[in-house]
Amino acid sequence: MADLIAIGYPDEATAADAEREVQRLTGELIIQPDAVAVISRDREGKFHVSTNHHAVGGGAMWGMFWGMLFGMLFFVPFFGMALGAGMGALMGRIEKSGIDKTFQRQVRDMLQPGTSALFLVVEKVTPDKAVAALSKYGGTVLKSSLSKDTEEALQEALHGQPAS
Incomplete structure (x- = not known):
């Protein structure tokens, strides 16, 4: 089971x-992350995102995942992505992914200007x-576990094939 932290x-x-x-x-x-992203919100409220992917994680597809997730959480477009049919399907998968509404609300509340x-x-x-190692940075930790079914559904949506 993967965790979204x-x-x-x-x-x-x-x-x-x-x-x-x-x-x-x-x-x-x-730590063996599948994907890592940093999002900051400047004093004017504008979001800035940087991502780092590992080759085995399918970098471009993880970019789509982050884009849809951040779009869902913050109602902002990511990298100017248009919501085409394929993106709509991915967005639907993320929305049904088991990332609970409480986690979503907590993340939105946490990322203030x-x-x-x-x-x-x-x-x-x-x-x-x-x-x-990470405690020296402080911070507030939120975690949402992704079920195996959710992982497989997202993997399939991201890569067009079931997870191996």
């Missing part, structure tokens, strides 16, 4: 710093080492 920070820069730490932890196999958040889709993590 969001860690919110009270300023615009800390999520990017924490993302660099996640990359270091990835190299040490402490002048803040940032780190998002991770993770299956494997060494919790004690990851917590110790």
Whole structure:
């Protein structure tokens, strides 16, 4: 089962710093993320997104996932994506994905102007080492577990084939 983790920070820069730490932890196999994204919201309320994908995660498709997820959470377009038939189907999958409404509301409430958040889709993590390394950044942690069925449905929507 994969987890969607969001860690919110009270300023615009800390999520990017924490993302660099996640990359270091990835190299040490402490965290094995499928995808990582940083979203910050400037003082004017504009969202800024950066993503980092691993080749095995299908980078372009994870970009679509983040785009649809952030569009659903914040009602904003991502990378100027048009909502065509394929995107509509993916959006429907994400909406039905088991990412509960409470998690969605908490993420929206957390990302106020002048803040940032780190998002991770993770299956494997060494919790004690990851917590110790990331605790220096502080933040508020939110987590939504994705069921195996949800993972497979999203994988199929993202890649056009069931997860192996």
